[in-house]
Amino acid sequence: KQEVTQIPAALSVPEGENLVLNCSFTDSAIYNLQWFRQDPGKGLTSLLLIQSSQREQTSGRLNASLDKSSGRSTLYIAASQPGDSATYLCAVHSNYQLIWGAGTKLIIKP
């Protein structure tokens, strides 16, 4: 059974710092992996989708990597801003379902 874990559960950093969020999964048989952002009271916004054949994807200040063999993905956020404060969730597309981690709550201090 696929399980997804995100560490840390919460992270607080000063504005301007670069940071890395971690996601690990137990079954390497995945179609893709997605990183989402969730703001309080709002829905989920897809940030990056990495296909199983890809190693990384970039969008603006965000870079996501995927190492399928080791069951790991990282989300790198450069030059963090207060507006980046949110909960970040990773989800793996496995057996035609999205299996989710519990998320990392990120706070960027001005």
Added chain:
Amino acid sequence: GAGVSQTPSNKVTEKGKYVELRCDPISGHTALYWYRQSLGQGPEFLIYFQGTGAADDSGLPNDRFFAVRPEGSVSTLKIQRTERGDSAVYLCASSTAHGTTDTQYFGPGTRLTVL
């Protein structure tokens, strides 16, 4: 264009009551998904529709939960004899097709509270 919408945004009900939660997907999206998210957890898959049919309902926790999508667009999640443990945010998502490359677009969710 309009995104995925869900109504109501909040629903408070009493234990044992029946509730219906509605999802309007993005126009033209054939795949529709329901998830449930408890506090501090990631979403949990409930059911997925391809067109009008439920292609995978393996995530529905028990037979009190049922969902329909009669015309292949709007979907309704129905919960009978609600229990306090059903309290959660119910999320709906849609995608252009149920492919492994398709991004799911999420609605804002319905927060269900069972007293």
